[in-house]
Amino acid sequence: MNQSTVPNMICPMPVAPTDTITLSHGEGGRVMRRLIRDRIGAKFGDGNVQLHSDAACLGNLVGEVAMTTDSYVVSPLFFPGGDIGSLAVHGTVNDLAMAGARPLFLTLALILEEGLSVETLDSIIDSIASAARQCDVKIVAGDTKVVPKGAADQIFINTTGIGVHQHTRRMSACQIQPNDCLIVSGPLARHGLAVLAARESIALSPPPRSDSAPLHRVATELLQTLGDDLRTMRDATRGGVAAVLHEWAEESEHAMWVDESTLPLLPESRGVCELLGLDPLFVANEGTFVVAVAPDRVDDALTVLRSHAAVGEPSVIGQARRRKLSPVLVARGLGADQPLDEPIAAMLPRIC
Amino acid sequence: MNQSTVPNMICPMPVAPTDTITLSHGEGGRVMRRLIRDRIGAKFGDGNVQLHSDAACLGNLVGEVAMTTDSYVVSPLFFPGGDIGSLAVHGTVNDLAMAGARPLFLTLALILEEGLSVETLDSIIDSIASAARQCDVKIVAGDTKVVPKGAADQIFINTTGIGVHQHTRRMSACQIQPNDCLIVSGPLARHGLAVLAARESIALSPPPRSDSAPLHRVATELLQTLGDDLRTMRDATRGGVAAVLHEWAEESEHAMWVDESTLPLLPESRGVCELLGLDPLFVANEGTFVVAVAPDRVDDALTVLRSHAAVGEPSVIGQARRRKLSPVLVARGLGADQPLDEPIAAMLPRIC
Incomplete structure (x- = not known):
């Protein structure tokens, strides 16, 4: 004591x-x-x-x-x-x-x-x-x-x-209507590939660089510009764009359809994904997001997104459609649309 | 792909x-x-x-x-x-x-x-x-x-x-005046001893039991009852009562004086502290707090504390005094008051 x-x-x-x-x-x-x-x-x-x-x-x-x-x-x-x-x-x-x-x-x-x-x-x-x-x-x-x-x-x-x-508008996938357009704000898969390459010491030239960035300014401007025509938005983090589309399909009860050829990818990301057999739709992003907008406001949305994009171009990647069977569909080159599985678990653990 | x-x-x-x-x-x-x-x-x-x-x-x-x-x-x-x-x-x-x-x-x-x-x-x-x-x-x-x-x-x-x-009153040790009374709401050191005994498998009978409990109801009633006469309050978690008194001494620029004989301790806690050489002032609590009140409102404060105490009695343990040398002083039986050191680091790591 x-x-x-x-x-x-x-x-x-x-x-x-x-x-x-x-x-x-x-x-x-x-x-x-x-x-x-x-x-x-x-x-x-x-x-x-x-x-x-x-x-x-x-x-x-x-x-x-x-x-x-x-x-x-x-x-x-x-x-x-x-x-x-x-x-x-x-x-x-x-x-x-x-x-x-x-x-x-x-x-x-x-x-x-x-x-x-x-x-x-x-x-x-x-x-x-x-x-x-x-x-x-x-x-x-x-x-x-x-x-x-x-x-x-x-x-x-x-x-x-x-x-x-600051707005009465609330983001909800329940507001998505068939024919609404799906836009991604920039090149996909940058964060997941950057972390993967750094962790596994994969020497790539140029090394993949994370897209980690704040989105509050572009989000505010989208809200102000589009009002009710902005249905919802979501950053495509763990599970990537695929996880966002599956959640939106479940909540809206519509189907989310994506055209693979429109997915924005930096050339270096495309190379790494092909090398490692990764589907960029499943790889995490940390400053890239998906927006659902009324079809006649796509150009306005793209204008806002372009004015904030530090890297690369936004891209219209697909649209909401009436649900038939699969909640999420991808057009991959030739042939019929293919169902896109929901991410089950981890492609790349500990990316955030 | x-x-x-x-x-x-x-x-x-x-x-x-x-x-x-x-x-x-x-x-x-x-x-x-x-x-x-x-x-x-x-x-x-x-x-x-x-x-x-x-x-x-x-x-x-x-x-x-x-x-x-x-x-x-x-x-x-x-x-x-x-x-x-x-x-x-x-x-x-x-x-x-x-x-x-x-x-x-x-x-x-x-x-x-x-x-x-x-x-x-x-x-x-x-x-x-x-x-x-x-x-x-x-x-x-x-x-x-x-x-x-x-x-x-x-x-x-x-x-x-x-x-x-819900009140305009804000808790701050800067509001403590000399002669304000220091009260603890119940028996000290229960949480730290309970975690220590469980971690180290020290067989004690009865086993020490944590005081972990919510304090929002008693805190609200103290505020309502005492108004400005409630100077401040603080739960005595990591670093125990000693850490609280040192922070209050630093902020208020007064001295905090404690009479060791008034410290409330369950008999089993006293035994464990003596056995292990722990000073209960330094042991963590998770549902026991220190209150600084105007001297003429001590009885009102004790009445409120007693009406909420699930275990044991609150106790007036000391008072604020004009600072001479040491920021925190303890009267330990015979002899002059002794300075109480600030807790430097950990007596018991990972208690919360």
Whole structure:
């Protein structure tokens, strides 16, 4: 009971600054407070409003509130076009954007593996801060846990976001009508291929680059321009475009028909997909989305998408049709349309 | 490119139901959708409003909004008095409650280790659902990731909560004045000792039982009863009461003085602390909190606390004083007051 009279001896961990994360960094004491203050909170400027409270006060929010959560476990942590930090911001911002809401605030919860280098953590936090600034969202609250070596893989990140709806229009596949057009916003499969090549050290020239990017600005402009003619939109992440089309088919009870020849693919992506036998419809994207629009507004949608496209061209890939048998159909060159299976499980695990 | 014409052959994972979690359960396809629909979403009733959208719509929120996030990595997953699921609900509810907000909505993000038994997952989800009902909060959005065996330790949970302030009063240690009284709501150290004994298989009779419990109702009643005389409150989680007192001393610039003889401890907790040489001021709690109140409202505060205490008695443990040298002081029997060190790091890692 007299331990506390011996300075700095009450705990089993060293107090000296180290270049790796230790269990002490996650246990609520001085070591954790300093880590959070100096290496995390300091990077987020005055956006970090949690300060000395258990919860951040966000003030009054005007409009209907949207909320979403995602954990990120991508491996490797860094890949061409992004890293787990930027991905964690873009992914959650995009979930709000695709719902038609304006992203405002994010929370940031880190699970760190003992032994993670502080340099790696710094890089990731810098990337999160940079992406949050770019997206105009504030990191308002956080949490840091450390688990013993072997109990996690370097770092896992949870970002939870809230935003407000600025339009009465809600995104729902139930609003899709037969003959509505399906558009993808840019070249497919870039994120999944970038992570795969980085993880497996597949030397490709040029190396595939992730499409990870925030979509809230283009989503807002689509909403403003198209109004009710924008039926719904969805970023084609895990499960790729195929997963989006299957969900839309199920909800709308119509069929989703795609013409394979119209799928936008960068030449390098096409090569990798053919080499590895991957169908780009199943590969994950992180800044590319599918839009369902009324047929007479396709040109307006394409104009908006082109004005925001950093890479490549949007493309009309198909349309909604009255359901006969298969929920999703692909025209692949010669012959009859072929049913497109729902993704069952993982082509490429841990891509986000 | 012709894989998708062969039913169920596009992915490397089996489709048959299994009794353990596989990588397929985290990859956005049919296996994941079924897991989420049947084993997670179904448990949360109509509170699960995310449905077929990337984000949940919560409607308009009246009042200033509070937001907090926490990840839970406790080991073992089950311990006397709770489990990682109930802890994840209580912990986040309590962060909102201690800030003076009424908890409304939680998000739930799971990181599962490949090989986790579905039975274990079911137990945890049931516990989350039960705790959420008890706290009157809705689980509104979720995320499920699976990482390969060895890349996580069974299951990590993030809950992020939002609530609304129903009072203009904000909790802040800056409001603490000299002579304000410090009260703890119940017996100390129960959670930390329960997890320690369960993890290390220390056979104690009776086994220590966690104090994990929601605090939003008692917090609301304290706020209503005491108004401005309630200076601030904080649940004494990682770092225990010592961490709370050090934070309050730093923010208020006063000293926090505690009389050791007044610390409420169950007899079994006292025995374990003496046996293991643990100072109960440093051991974590998950349903026990510290309150700073104006000296003439102590009886009112105790009356409210007693009306909510499920176990044991609240106790006045000390008071705020003008700072001389040490920020936190403890009177330990005979002799002069002794400085209480700030917790440096971990007495007991992974307790939440």
